[in-house]
Amino acid sequence: MLFVIMCLLTPTDLRRIFEKVDVNGDGLVSLEELNRLLQMTGNSQYSMEELESLVEKKSLGLSEFLFFYKSISEQNNGESRGGGDAQELESDLAKTFNVFDLDGDGFITSQELESVLKRLGLWDETNGKDCRSMIRFYDTNLDGRLDFQEFKTMMLLTKA
16 A cells, blocks of 8 residues: 555655654664554554565665665555456555545545645645645545545546
8 A cells, every 4th residue: 555655756755755754863764764654654564573574674774765665666566467456456545545534534635635745744835735736636526525436536547
């Protein structure tokens, strides 16, 4: 599911996330900080031991963090294309939707989108208008929020 959320991120977005996750500002993301990011995005599939085995280090610099992101993205992209299980994709999209649907009402509002972007370190004041515009663009029933089908359409169209 991390891939579904992070597939749309630019290198600038990833740098911002890195800086936000690097809580102590030492220029490194520890395994604990990386694990916290994975949990924030709803991807807690790795234990600390598995994460350490996967990363093979105690902390990552920015270039290593970018490489980790690319590796996870390629691994997930290959899985979704290779055995391309539609149910797995649907499940990942539903989990991702739930990350953004903070109040659990079955809809994503521009405020919820803004809140999640802030948590991921991807928010700046210019995004407020963008959040509202994005919601309006994919809001096919014009109720001012995204339901799961509208969210799914947005994610699949944006990924393509």
